[in-house]
Amino acid sequence: MFVDVLLVCLIFRILNVTVCQDIDTYEKLYNDLFNNQYNPDLKPVSNVTMTITIAFFNLGLNHFDEVDGILSVSGGLEISWFDNSLKWNPKDYNGISEMLVSKSVIWFPHLTLMTDAQQLQPFGANSLFKILIRHDGFIYWTPADIINSKCAANIRKFPYDEQECSILFMAWDITWKTHLQAASVPYIDYYENKHPDWNTKGVISRQGKIFGNTSHEFVFKIKREPLYYNILVFLPVSLLSLLNPLVFLLPHECGERLGYGITILLSFVIFLTLASDKIPATSNPISFLIVFIIMVFVASAVITFLNIINAYLFYKSDYELKGFFKDMYVIFKKRRKNQVIPEEKCKINYKDIAIGLDRFCFVLSYIAMLTFITVYFIVLQY
Known part of the structure; x- marks a missing residue:
């Protein structure tokens, strides 16, 4: 023991x-x-071009606000550079090959998010992530944050739209003799949970210059899931547009024709408001869905107008139609050439005109509504 x-x-x-x-x-x-000779305010190299390597790691797409034009992403950068003054031999320090230090004691590149929707400041300026120093002089820093980047939405094909949003970084205060390049794997996706409304189709990494200064951007390609808007907006609008012409089949005596037409007309206004709240208030480009709803709304207004005219003609049945309009009606009512029509059937009143117009307007309005729906699907393919 x-x-x-x-x-x-x-x-x-x-x-x-x-x-x-x-x-x-x-x-x-x-x-x-970090003796008295090291100054964190001084760039490690002053007479040669310094290479800064960056890679973006995505932790998840939080939200895309197409109305305000803001893409919100949780992610960060893996930034690496070389500092010859921070090299050591691990054998002299019991095999220590790397160490973590606070960013307040070491020089680090100030990369600015140029597409920031809030304010321009060095990325990771307020982060507490430490910096990793390797014995060979290579330094790695991985600041992460919630990135809110400006992104103008193209809602022409809403809700079947695809958006391209850029997250642009630039070496703001170390522009000369500084080369900003992407890592061998410029984009890393760490998250598994997908966004319910958007799918990330891919990320493109490309290098560029802004006013002669080196920059690098990561372009997100995202595609909207249209099922919600198909069920909530497009399907009801399409069904209402096909129900609207049926107003001409209702008998005038029931007294509900006008109320039926106006109810459908007002329903289009509700769906137009619902769709417009989800997209930016812009004239260029305008959404095909908005154009489609406006077209069926105008057609519904014309149907309501014709319904009122037909009701007026129907209840004016005591007046006999004469002259040119009577001759045209008789011509259209003929089934065969040289057909003999009894004289009593040649007496035409406005009620007969209203019934004939109902049939004509029903067919014409149905053709118009089906045309609008077909054209809408065709333009979405281009």
């Missing part, structure tokens, strides 16, 4: 000595690297 206790005490003693030695070694390495 005494031997066991002695063995345990010996093990703890060895571990304690090892930990203390490691702490002392880290402290010695830290003091050797």
Whole structure:
């Protein structure tokens, strides 16, 4: 029993000595690297071009506000660069090959998110993520944050639209003799949960310049899931547009024709308001869905107008139609050439005209509504 206790005490003693030695070694390495000669405000190289490598890692698409034009993404950058003054031999420090330090004691590149929707400031300026220094002088920093980037939405094919949103970074205060390049794997996707309304189709990494300054952007391609808007907007509008012409089949005596038409007309206004609340208030480009709803709304207004005219003619049945209009009606009512029509059937009143117009308007309005729906699907393919 005494031997066991002695063995345990010996093990703890060895571990304690090892930990203390490691702490002392880290402290010695830290003091050797960041002595009085190192200045975190000075760029590591001044007379040669410095290469800064970046890669973007995506933690999830939070939200895309097409009305305000803001893409919200949780993610960050893996930034790496070389500092010759921060190299050491691991053999001299008990095999320590890397260490973490606060960004307040070391120089780091100030990369600005140029598409920031709030304010321009160095990315990760307020982050507490430490910086990793390797013994060979390569330094790695991975600041992460919620990125709110400006993105003008193209809602022409809403809700079947695809958006391209750029997240643009630029070395704001170290522009000269600085080369900003993408890593061998410029984009890393770390998240598994998909956004319920948007699917990320891919991310393109490309390099460029802004006013001669080096920059790098990551272009997100996202596609909307249209099922919600198909069920909530397009399907009801299409069904109402096909029900609207049926007003001409209702008998005038029921007295509900006008109320039926006006109810459908007002329903289009409700769906137009519902769709317009989801898209930006812009004239260029305008959504095909909005154009479609406006067209069926105008057609519904014309149907309501013709319904009122037909009702007026129907209840003016005591007046006999004469002259040119009577001759035209008789011509259209003929089934065969040289057909003999009894004289009593040649007496035409406005009620007969209203019944004939109902049939004509029913066919014409149905053709118009089907045409609008067909054209809408055709233009979505281009």
